[in-house]
Amino acid sequence: MKKIITSFFIASCLLAGPVSAALTPNDPLYTNQWYLYRIGAEKAWSKISSSPNTIIAVIDSGVQIDHPDLKDNIWQNEDEIPGDGIDNDNNGFIDDANGWDFTDNTTNPSPKLNEGWTEAGISHGTLVAGIIAASGNNKRGVAGVTWQAQIMPLKALNDKGEGKISDVIRAIDYAINNGAHIINLSFTSFNYSEGLQEAIYRAHQAGVMIVAAAGNEQATGE
Numbered sequence: 001m002k003k004i005i006t007s008f009f010i011a012s013c014l015l016a017g018p019v020s021a022a023l024t025p026n027d028p029l030y031t032n033q034w035y036l037y038r039i040g041a042e043k044a045w046s047k048i049s050s051s052p053n054t055i056i057a058v059i060d061s062g063v064q065i066d067h068p069d070l071k072d073n074i075w076q077n078e079d080e081i082p083g084d085g086i087d088n089d090n091n092g093f094i095d096d097a098n099g100w101d102f103t104d105n106t107t108n109p110s111p112k113l114n115e116g117w118t119e120a121g122i123s124h125g126t127l128v129a130g131i132i133a134a135s136g137n138n139k140r141g142v143a144g145v146t147w148q149a150q151i152m153p154l155k156a157l158n159d160k161g162e163g164k165i166s167d168v169i170r171a172i173d174y175a176i177n178n179g180a181h182i183i184n185l186s187f188t189s190f191n192y193s194e195g196l197q198e199a200i201y202r203a204h205q206a207g208v209m210i211v212a213a214a215g216n217e218q219a220t221g222e
């Protein structure tokens with residue numbers, strides 16, 4: 001019986017179509033990205049490595065939008081004229097050319113290094129965006145899971161990496177209303193929020209995929 005099952009499996013693989021070499025990017029720090037190997041990224045990249053039309057909202061502590069490995073993958077609000085002081089697309093946000101900062105209520109969604117900032121706080125959102133969609137195979141830095149996408153940076157956590165649920169809810173609604181296909185929530189909370197649940201439900205009803213962290217909070221012990 002085992003031989004029959006094994007033969008069937010081999011035959012199925014052979015009938016699945018031609019095989020091709022795995023695609024390894026030339027980014028110098030790629031060898032440090034062990035998690036990409038774990039998920040079989042190279043095999044996937046040999047078939048498709050970019051998703052240029054996919055808008056991914058990163059709700060976090062801000063994204064360095066001029067980062068060399070991210071700047072080409074930052075979402076551009078084509079309906080907004082940056083710097084003219086007018087809400088051109090009538091979405092309730094003036095000059096939101098690349099996203100929004102909900103903690104300081106400003107147009108620039110990058111970290112601000114406000115008083116009390118921490119290294120972990122200001123870097124978290126940029127690191128998350130890089131894991132998702134750092135430009136790949138460009139001989140620079142690291143490679144994202146996808147090498148080309150549209151990262152919509154929405155800053156709802158402050159420069160300590162902390163934030164209010166109300167800002168997260170506003171950011172989720174912004175993502176829904178401005179065309180995001182995926183919303184990434186790489187943070188945790190120990191409290192239940194009915195308002196947050198309702199916002200996530202609105203995203204689900206709009207056909208937006210939610211990706212959330214689980215179990216990665218810092219442990220404290222004696």
